[in-house]
Amino acid sequence: MLGERVRSREVPVPEPDRQPVGDVALEDALVAACAGAGWAFERLYEHLAPSVVRYLDLHGASDPDSLANDVMLTVFHRLSSFEGDLQGLRSLVFTIAHRRAIDDHRRRSARPKTGPSPNEDHPVGGDVEHEAMEQLGETRIRALVEDLTDDQRAVVLLRIVADLSVDEVAALLGRRPGAIKMLQRRGLARLRRIMEREGVTT
Amino acid sequence: MTSGDDDLDMSTGRDLDDRLVEDLLRGRPTPRALEQRHLAAAIAALQDVSAVDAQPGPELQQLFAEGLRTLPAPVEPEPAPRRAAAWPSLGLRPLAARVAGLSLAFKLLLGGTAVAATALGGAGAAGVLPGQADRDPGAIHPEVEPEAPTEDDDPTEPADTGTDDAPAGGTTPEPPPPTTPDPLVPRGSDAGDGDVGDRDGDRLPDGQTDGPELPRDGAPTTPPAPDPGEPPVTDPTDRPAPAPTPPPAPAPPDPPEDPVGGPGAGSGAPGTPPPPPEDAAGDDPADPPQPPTRGDAGAATAAGTPPIP
Numbered sequence: 001m002l003g004e005r006v007r008s009r010e011v012p013v014p015e016p017d018r019q020p021v022g023d024v025a026l027e028d029a030l031v032a033a034c035a036g037a038g039w040a041f042e043r044l045y046e047h048l049a050p051s052v053v054r055y056l057d058l059h060g061a062s063d064p065d066s067l068a069n070d071v072m073l074t075v076f077h078r079l080s081s082f083e084g085d086l087q088g089l090r091s092l093v094f095t096i097a098h099r100r101a102i103d104d105h106r107r108r109s110a111r112p113k114t115g116p117s118p119n120e121d122h123p124v125g126g127d128v129e130h131e132a133m134e135q136l137g138e139t140r141i142r143a144l145v146e147d148l149t150d151d152q153r154a155v156v157l158l159r160i161v162a163d164l165s166v167d168e169v170a171a172l173l174g175r176r177p178g179a180i181k182m183l184q185r186r187g188l189a190r191l192r193r194i195m196e197r198e199g200v201t202t
Numbered sequence: 203m204t205s206g207d208d209d210l211d212m213s214t215g216r217d218l219d220d221r222l223v224e225d226l227l228r229g230r231p232t233p234r235a236l237e238q239r240h241l242a243a244a245i246a247a248l249q250d251v252s253a254v255d256a257q258p259g260p261e262l263q264q265l266f267a268e269g270l271r272t273l274p275a276p277v278e279p280e281p282a283p284r285r286a287a288a289w290p291s292l293g294l295r296p297l298a299a300r301v302a303g304l305s306l307a308f309k310l311l312l313g314g315t316a317v318a319a320t321a322l323g324g325a326g327a328a329g330v331l332p333g334q335a336d337r338d339p340g341a342i343h344p345e346v347e348p349e350a351p352t353e354d355d356d357p358t359e360p361a362d363t364g365t366d367d368a369p370a371g372g373t374t375p376e377p378p379p380p381t382t383p384d385p386l387v388p389r390g391s392d393a394g395d396g397d398v399g400d401r402d403g404d405r406l407p408d409g410q411t412d413g414p415e416l417p418r419d420g421a422p423t424t425p426p427a428p429d430p431g432e433p434p435v436t437d438p439t440d441r442p443a444p445a446p447t448p449p450p451a452p453a454p455p456d457p458p459e460d461p462v463g464g465p466g467a468g469s470g471a472p473g474t475p476p477p478p479p480e481d482a483a484g485d486d487p488a489d490p491p492q493p494p495t496r497g498d499a500g501a502a503t504a505a506g507t508p509p510i511p
């Protein structure tokens with residue numbers, strides 16, 4: 001496995017004065033994170049956390065930031081036994097994120113979140129016009145995703161936001177790749193139809 | 203969101219082959235970029251995470267600063283309780299796994315044993331067992347014990363042993379000297395007076411028994427009540443040692459008999475010295491008491507006692 005291979009390599013420890021953490025290659029950061037290096041966790045977090053927050057937010061999580069923190073913390077504590085490459089790490093991250101989203105959805109099933117609350121998590125400040133445009137885009141994107149069925153939304157978000165392959169999504173959702181392709185095709189067709197109907201091109 | 207729209211999606215999504223989808227997801231130029239511009243725009247909007255500002259929490263910041271070894275493991279959300287979760291608390295999971303691995307016959311046997319034990323225990327607790335058994339379970343032991351030997355034709359009986367030894371040793375079919383108490387003969391005599399082995403005269407010759415004192419084969423299935431003044435003998439080894447029997451006399455030059463207790467094994471068979479009419483069974487070493495064999499059943503029947511089926 002790649003994990004065994006990369007573990008045998010020497011753990012790179014960047015010198016903060018000379019090399020910013022963000023410049024360290026992700027592969028090296030993964031190796032160092034498996035050894036427990038704090039800077040490597042930060043590097044991986046910067047790379048993965050935005051997608052995780054986005055994924056959880058489009059899934060309707062009540063507190064995407066907090067949930068994403070829990071997901072990343074869980075992943076980092078599991079890295080000591082992780083074997084795989086960056087794509088495997090991404091698959092692990094979004095597997096945990098998907099389950100947390102389901103748990104969050106079940107907890108909120110008594111009071112489902114019917115619509116976006118733009119000013120709740122993203123307070124407007126500074127450039128009001130820019131923020132308003134952002135909120136409008138987010139609102140539109142949310143509306144796009146909410147028109148999908150649960151299965152279509154899961155597949156589309158895992159394929160587009162999480163950047164997982166068809167096989168990885170199939171393994172994550174416990175379905176066959178053919179079924180994932182079908183759901184993906186239907187979901188994308190629905191997205192396209194909505195966009196064509198609204199005449200929107202972002 | 204509804205299933206009714208899926209048909210429409212099927213009709214409009216067939217042009218989205220796998221290669222086109224991969225090109226759109228990767229942002230690669232497609233031959234049909236113009237007609238797929240709306241879908242490409244939606245995908246780009248979903249992939250855009252530039253507006254997302256992920257802020258690490260305090261625990262993550264501590265992890266970034268100090269590494270992994272300083273933090274305890276995060277508390278995983280507890281899964282929904284399962285039925286099997288009760289097994290570990292009782293420590294019965296290995297037992298359950300072992301029972302599950304048994305065959306169906308073993309499971310049925312185990313279940314039957316459990317039911318029987320439960321029923322017996324419940325009956326005892328409720329006090330509905332037969333009176334004596336309920337009051338003193340040990341009291342039923344001597345009553346049941348003598349029953350058991352009468353039901354089997356134990357090949358280790360002295361008579362069989364004697365006849366078995368006859369061809370080899372060239373002696374008359376006589377039982378060997380009882381170095382250990384015969385568990386059968388004394389019990390048959392127990393039914394009478396409990397004086398076992400002390401007097402050979404207690405042993406009756408074959409075919410000459412009287413009801414309650416039948417040794418075994420001809421004995422009634424229900425033994426008589428034990429002497430209340432005498433403690434019941436439950437273990438044959440506890441009985442007083444029988445009188446030493448003199449060594450068997452040299453056998454007359456009779457032809458060897460059926461070693462398995464055939465027609466000649468019992469009393470009255472040809473080739474066997476006829477037993478004295480009474481007593482003297484133990485006095486004459488050449489004529490020891492004849493423990494019943496299979497052939498004795500007929501003799502017992504002739505004596506008026508029904509044979510044990």
